[in-house]
Amino acid sequence: MSIELVWAQDRVGAIGKAGAIPWRVPEDMKRFKELTGAGAVIMGRKTWESLPAAFRPLPGRRNIVITRSADFVADGADVADGLDAALAIAGHAAAVIGGGEIYTLAMDRATHLRVTEIDVLVDGADAFAPEVNSDQWLVESEGEWLYSSTGTLYRFVDYVRR
Numbered sequence: 001m002s003i004e005l006v007w008a009q010d011r012v013g014a015i016g017k018a019g020a021i022p023w024r025v026p027e028d029m030k031r032f033k034e035l036t037g038a039g040a041v042i043m044g045r046k047t048w049e050s051l052p053a054a055f056r057p058l059p060g061r062r063n064i065v066i067t068r069s070a071d072f073v074a075d076g077a078d079v080a081d082g083l084d085a086a087l088a089i090a091g092h093a094a095a096v097i098g099g100g101e102i103y104t105l106a107m108d109r110a111t112h113l114r115v116t117e118i119d120v121l122v123d124g125a126d127a128f129a130p131e132v133n134s135d136q137w138l139v140e141s142e143g144e145w146l147y148s149s150t151g152t153l154y155r156f157v158d159y160v161r162r
């Protein structure tokens with residue numbers, strides 16, 4: 001099964017602050033749509049709740065929300081009580097789209113990492129990407145640093161499991 005973890009991080013691995021993504025890089029959102037546009041997306045309950053109402057569920061994709069709450073209802077999404085259940089719903093391929101707790105949970109199962117490096121340092125971040133250990137992950141492609149239309153530098157780095 002193909003399991004891609006898709007995240008954007010700052011220089012030290014921060015991915016979130018106070019329930020939101022603390023930068024604006026539209027080019028990353030575009031790539032996110034390209035990478036996740038058609039298949040199943042798996043996310044933690046907090047990430048689900050962080051999505052703007054207009055994008056919840058993420059359109060055109062099977063949305064799967066992981067929670068420990070047996071009675072949690074996510075309109076337009078499937079609810080799973082753990083990663084195994086979420087992967088079973090997803091079928092042959094899944095993109096894990098956050099947040100920090102769920103990336104960490106899925107890291108051992110991931111086949112590919114699609115990371116966007118954002119050249120900022122977020123003060124007061126409270127959600128973080130897992131460490132990418134070079135013993136386990138091979139850089140598949142490393143994009144050049146580019147300027148976003150918002151002026152922020154970013155680049156895409158893809159990894160495949162060794």
Ligand SMILES: NC(=O)c1ccc[n+]([C@@H]2O[C@H](COP(=O)([O-])OP(=O)(O)OC[C@H]3O[C@@H](n4cnc5c(N)ncnc54)[C@H](OP(=O)(O)O)[C@@H]3O)[C@@H](O)[C@H]2O)c1
Nearest residue numbers: 007008016019020044045046047067068098099100101102
């Ligand atoms: N930069 C990026 O690429 C990116 C992407 C996505 C999200 N984010 C950011 O990340 C932050 C959210 O991340 P987070 O780590 O706080 O939360 P999260 O991973 O989105 O969700 C955590 C929740 O998942 C459920 N959960 C975790 N482990 C579980 C397990 N083993 N079994 C069953 N359920 C489990 C729990 O839900 P219950 O409490 O309901 O039981 C837990 O509270 C936000 O700031 C968001 O904006 C950033």
